[in-house]
Amino acid sequence: MARAYDDDLRRKYLQAYDRGEGSLGALALRFGVSRGWGWKVSAARKRSGQAERVVGRQGRPSRVTVEVQRQIHGWFAAQPDLTLVQLQQQLRRQARIQLSIGRLWQLLRQMGLRLKKSRSTPKSGTRKRTKSGAGSSWKKSVRPRRNT
Numbered sequence: 001m002a003r004a005y006d007d008d009l010r011r012k013y014l015q016a017y018d019r020g021e022g023s024l025g026a027l028a029l030r031f032g033v034s035r036g037w038g039w040k041v042s043a044a045r046k047r048s049g050q051a052e053r054v055v056g057r058q059g060r061p062s063r064v065t066v067e068v069q070r071q072i073h074g075w076f077a078a079q080p081d082l083t084l085v086q087l088q089q090q091l092r093r094q095a096r097i098q099l100s101i102g103r104l105w106q107l108l109r110q111m112g113l114r115l116k117k118s119r120s121t122p123k124s125g126t127r128k129r130t131k132s133g134a135g136s137s138w139k140k141s142v143r144p145r146r147n148t
Contacts, residue, residue: 005033007052010041014051017042068095069111076113 013031017024028038045051068091075090076082082090084101091097091104099107108114 004053005037009033010053011051013038013041014045063097064099064107068097069107071095072107072111072113 009031013027013033016022016027016030021027022030024038024042025035028035041051044054048054071094072087072091075087084104087104088099088101091099
């Protein structure tokens with residue numbers, strides 16, 4: 001992803017415009033930026049009154065606080081075989097937070113918790129498939145061979 005231009009470039013661009021050294025489009029060519037960027041910077045300065053870029057927070061704040069993370073650690077300490085659905089229900093009931101399964105995975109990964117397979121469960125009854133999905137090649141063909 002492209003990085004934002006430095007505030008120094010923004011200031012120099014706007015100072016040149018204020019001194020009347022050219023239109024926004026002409027200055028854009030001179031400074032090596034797009035016309036759209038020039039218009040955007042000029043409009044932002046009119047709104048905010050400052051030449052520097054206003055840095056905003058990306059996204060909305062998380063509903064999962066440090067306290068909620070402590071609660072989750074406690075639940076896993078008490079019952080290490082919690083499933084994601086059970087954790088989702090417990091969060092809904094006790095912490096009054098609704099999270100998707102995907103967000104729960106992300107949260108558990110951030111917290112350093114891992115969901116592990118139980119070694120005591122029986123193995124799956126279905127056999128592993130081959131990479132290509134084809135059958136085994138050890139069987140002989142049903143069709144007779146032709147000698148040509």
